[in-house]
Amino acid sequence: MKSDFVSTVSHELRTPLTSIRAYAETLRDMVGGDPMVQEFLGVIESESVRLTRLINELLNLARIESGRIRFKQEPVAVSPLIMRAIQTAQPKADEAEIRIETQVPADLPALRGDGDAIQQVLTNLVDNAVKYNRPGGRVAVRVSINGGVAIEVRDTGIGMPERAVQRLGERFYRVDSSDTRSVGGTGLGMTVVKEILAAHGTHLEVESAEGVGSVFRFVLPLAEGGP
Amino acid sequence: MKRVLLVEDDRAIRRIVAHHLVKAGYEVLEAEDGAKAFDLARTTTVDLVLLDIRMPAMDGYELADRLAADPITADIPIVVCSVVADEAKARILRAKTFLLRPFRVDELVAAVHEAVNAR
Numbered sequence: 001m002k003s004d005f006v007s008t009v010s011h012e013l014r015t016p017l018t019s020i021r022a023y024a025e026t027l028r029d030m031v032g033g034d035p036m037v038q039e040f041l042g043v044i045e046s047e048s049v050r051l052t053r054l055i056n057e058l059l060n061l062a063r064i065e066s067g068r069i070r071f072k073q074e075p076v077a078v079s080p081l082i083m084r085a086i087q088t089a090q091p092k093a094d095e096a097e098i099r100i101e102t103q104v105p106a107d108l109p110a111l112r113g114d115g116d117a118i119q120q121v122l123t124n125l126v127d128n129a130v131k132y133n134r135p136g137g138r139v140a141v142r143v144s145i146n147g148g149v150a151i152e153v154r155d156t157g158i159g160m161p162e163r164a165v166q167r168l169g170e171r172f173y174r175v176d177s178s179d180t181r182s183v184g185g186t187g188l189g190m191t192v193v194k195e196i197l198a199a200h201g202t203h204l205e206v207e208s209a210e211g212v213g214s215v216f217r218f219v220l221p222l223a224e225g226g227p
Numbered sequence: 228m229k230r231v232l233l234v235e236d237d238r239a240i241r242r243i244v245a246h247h248l249v250k251a252g253y254e255v256l257e258a259e260d261g262a263k264a265f266d267l268a269r270t271t272t273v274d275l276v277l278l279d280i281r282m283p284a285m286d287g288y289e290l291a292d293r294l295a296a297d298p299i300t301a302d303i304p305i306v307v308c309s310v311v312a313d314e315a316k317a318r319i320l321r322a323k324t325f326l327l328r329p330f331r332v333d334e335l336v337a338a339v340h341e342a343v344n345a346r
Contacts, residue, residue: 011281014310018329019239025332026243052329 003066010059017055021048054186061171061188064195071117071199075110075223078118078149082141085122089130089139096135100126103142110223111149117196118220122151124189125216129155131185132175132214148219159210168206169194229274229343230254232303234264234290236282244277247332248339261285265293268300275343277335278322280309291319304342308335 024044031037063069086100093100111118122141129139137156144150160168164175172187197204197218208214231253235241238259245255256271258264262285268276276294280287287309294300307315308326316325323342326335 011310014328015237015240019237019243021329022240022243022332026246048329 003062003068006058006062010055013051013055017048017051021045021052024048050186054188057186057188057192061192061195064192064199069117069199071114071196073112074115076113076115076118077110078108078143078151079104081115081119081122082126082143082151084119085126086141088123089126092127093130093139096130096133096137098130098133098135098137098139100130100139100141103140105143105145108143108149109145111220112223113200113220114196117199121193121196121218122153124193125153128189129153129157129214129216133157137213145222146219148221150217150219152215152217154213154215156213159212159214160208161210162208165206165208169204228252228254230256230272231339231343232256232258232264232267232273232276234258234261234276234282234287235279236260237279243332244335247336248277251336251340253339261287261290261293264290265300268294268303269297273300273303275339276303276305277339278305278307278309278319280307280311280315287315288318291322295321304345306335306338306342 024041028038028041028045031041082102082104086102089100092098126139126141133139133155134157139156140152140154142152142154144152160175167173168175169190171191173190174187194204200220202218202220205217206214207217229252231248233241233245233248233255235244235257236259241257241259245257248255256267256273258267260282264276265285267273278287278291285293287307291305294303294305305319305322306324306326307319307322308328308330309315310328312325312327315322323345324338326338
């Protein structure tokens with residue numbers, strides 16, 4: 001992706017988006033209680049929020065790919081990052097009665113990497129695990145010491161066929177294009193995850209079974225004693 | 228009544244932001260570029276400048292510099308709302324708040340309240 005081009009386009013999109021969002025918000029306050037009008041205006045508003053997220057992620061991705069983001073190499077405590085990722089996904093999980101569990105060793109040492117970037121990886125993975133789950137399902141985030149800090153996000157969701165696992169992380173690739181509407185999202189979350197992990201010298205392992213669920217796993221080096 | 232100078236080249240945004248500021252009890256002066264805004268700021272009393280950065284004629288950076296250099300306008304608080312809010316942070320040090328587009332209108336009105344009342 002041409003980084004300058006993406007940056008320019010992203011900026012150009014923000015101004016009309018500001019108008020769409022502001023006018024929709026304003027109308028929602030003006031038109032009163034007709035539930036259908038409220039619903040339709042709500043769609044305009046939430047879609048403009050989604051478009052904003054898409055612009056932010058595109059911009060972010062272009063920066064990562066151009067090497068313009070310098071990832072830090074600092075000691076990072078994992079537990080708070082996991083907690084924050086779960087907090088972000090919790091409202092959506094509650095809505096679908098999905099339980100999120102964690103298994104983190106109490107004496108977990110710090111890993112080495114970029115805290116903000118790893119936060120984004122975890123947030124995207126947990127969000128996906130909730131989004132592509134089934135009502136009443138489960139999400140488990142497990143951390144263990146295994147050749148570094150091994151982090152695993154497991155869901156009891158809809159799963160993916162093998163060819164989808166292969167293509168995961170391609171920009172705008174959707175496992176099932178028909179559910180774009182129902183789950184929202186931008187189609188870039190997994191690409192961002194893969195790029196960040198690659199920049200950390202590691203990669204995402206994916207196992208999935210249709211109708212059973214998926215497991216996403218990656219390993220990052222320990223802050224101390226690593227190479 | 229406090230007076231806000233709204234500097235914005237996009238007409239649709241100017242219209243909706245002015246609508247909300249008037250509703251919130253402000254008098255609003257509008258300028259679609261930096262040059263016109265500078266004239267207004269010098270010739271009338273203004274309590275706050277709400278500033279876009281990317282504009283034709285005179286951009287937000289130049290306007291901020293000119294306002295700062297003129298004793299009549301140097302103390303007017305500034306709120307920036309722009310697509311380049313992050314970049315502006317480094318260049319308009321005395322601005323109170325930097326809102327990245329797309330902002331929420333209630334967020335913008337709150338930022339204006341705060342900047343005017345902190346004066």
